[in-house]
Amino acid sequence: MTTNSIALFFMTDFSIPKPNHNKALKTLAPPSLAGKGAGGLGFSPLIALAAILLNLAPTPAIATTVKIDRWSTTSDRVTLKVKVLNNNRIPILGLEEQAFRVKTKDKFGNPHTLQSPEIRVLSPEESHPQQTYVAILLDMSGSMKQKDTARVKKLDGAVNAIRGFINLVKAENLPVDISIIPFGEGCNHSYQVTTKTIEDNFKSASNSELEKQLDELAKVPVCAATNIYQPLTETVKYLRNRFPPSPSEIDAQDKPLPKLSVILLSDGFHVYRNNEPQQFENVINLLKQNSQITVHTLGYGESLAHLRNRAICFKYIPDDRLTVDDVANGCRLPGSDIQEFIVDEDRLKKIAQTTGGIHEFPEDAEAVAKSLKTFFTTLREYEIIYQQPGSDRATIHPTKIEINSPDRGINTLQSETENIRMSNFIYRALTFTQRLPLLILTVFIGLVGVLPFIQWSKKLKQQSDL
Template identity: 35%
Template structure:
């Protein structure tokens, strides 16, 4: 009886971190604006499949409407299908992998091994951040408090390596000293819950925002910083390879790299289209980076209603002095930047809502499923493709990921018994023909020679 009780308490204790994680996420998404969506828009296999002998592991990420996290799923919602390469141009038919026969493990986001998360917070340091928001809170203070809340939430409820760097940005002047963003500034990562991070935020809050808004320059520098192929924190033993030159074994899952851009203004340094094209090119070269954006202020529609324009406010209204410059937030730009990487774009003039959005970003980063299965053939050196299909909870339609290719290594599954017997027989026959028979005839020749 005592052993049973001990085992029961041990089991309960092992589940406490998972329950805490789930309950914490339920808390932050309880409000309607944070509800998880039921309609799946995209299924993606992250990185390359991991191969160990004949066992293959894939990490799967789902995207719902507006790139928000999808409601929790069960193994029954998932389908795996694989096919084998027969020749350079020929493949076998897709073969559905039945759970009972091929699946080894299925892990929800709560159970899957969490990869390291590296987050850069680009915090608008423009003069308009001194203005008060809808609740009468100074925007810069509201933004700092939001990061504080995120730090507390992540440190108290989540396990794993989550590192964040908070970097104020803007164009300074004679009366506004602000250090230009460089790799040293971007690399000031601290783990969530670290007292140094708390102290840094306290000191940052004492500063008075005064710069002009330059959104593209700091963003491009942050992307280049994350794209350093020699930094093992961001690219641990992995490279993005083509389908023709894919990697067969990967030692570690790719870490999550995220840039959180928080701004209450618009880019006023010019060359918008050129800058946008450069951002797209940089992100095209590193598809592992996710950009989430937070617009802190009234939406163009709300601003149009405030000034009774009968339409959404736009940047031209600033030049005509119809709308105050410090009130306009470029929602279109923030939406476009998030859309490039499949990130989330949120907007609010309320400090509390801004604070609630950040855990949602983290949920989107960590919402990965993990499936390990046995390859149907397990033939050494053979090449295969895998697809993951999900039944969307809302539409009940099957949505498949793009196929990912992998190769069974030379240390794959042992050959079948029949094949091994054939090999043994051929080996003995070869030894007999190539070894015994020559000695037999040589002996006959010696006897004849003696006679």
């Protein structure tokens, strides 16, 4: 897939479903549709063909969000880092420079609309990468020894996907530091997450120690219980304390603040259920207070609905009331502990949504690797550079981005307004027409000053010859 397009794939399952012995709990088809022939409302080859053709038809990825993620100023030049996201929070690539407009105001409040060639737009692939810190929280609970729908052990699938993510970062030579943070507790192979373990594990993506750490983790006979909230809380607090937020996007050393991301990879749910809603609310409040940190979540395993359908449940649980506790307490899998297959989709989704991150729920190792590739695209953004009209030292200019790209399904999409504060020191390079008179004047003054000196020097020489 090229970076100039995003394709959406639809899959239709025509396989014969496995028999479900829990027949009494199945939802029955409406009588009006039962037993229909080819000419009725039921299945027919014509309908099947139409469905296939519809699924194969290209569908544009509609952008729903454009955001000025961060900004910096040098003299009167402004640099904006801009994200363009679809409705799944996935970056949209391949937009042309002509699609972007900068709407800003000068120091007198007069509006200005800038577009190419007044602005320069660098694509995510061309933009200057920014220092980024990525903390990868890896679930090491006992359920990771289970096999996914492709019969791959989940721990192997997760480790290989993380390895692929690191290789992508290295291939692009991005300034990214990565901390692989295993978590899980309650057995001989427990992993407590503390400030020290997070900091000690941070290494440059090119550091071979990351590969060695992954090799060691892949050999662990996982057995721990899943505690999601404590490791996530500790990681967010660490990043907040190490890189305090700044409204100007510039730290005390006049360097742009780094991007901060967390990737939470888990195949389970938070096992400490006593007062779980309050625990979760505390996590959400912490994330809201630290909006500079983006959390992407990856729930590795089958959906609750799929798990319910293949389990034996004491009563039928409709989709709109399907929860972790209902499945854990009301269903069972013959020969297996059903809790080892439960993924808390709702909690993981809300965690990502709160921070503007991406949430993915892959069921096999290949899909996990694709999800991490999607997360990788968030490391780059569009970069817009322009000269701020009517600026002066420390002036503030309300600015927003507008995008129009009808062929990509984007029509007048605007960002929220960001107040751009100019540098305390403004230096403006003079144009050639401004420099030319100064050059002529300088030469004239030089000649006027030098000619008398030359005449005086000749006169002295003549006098000395006498």
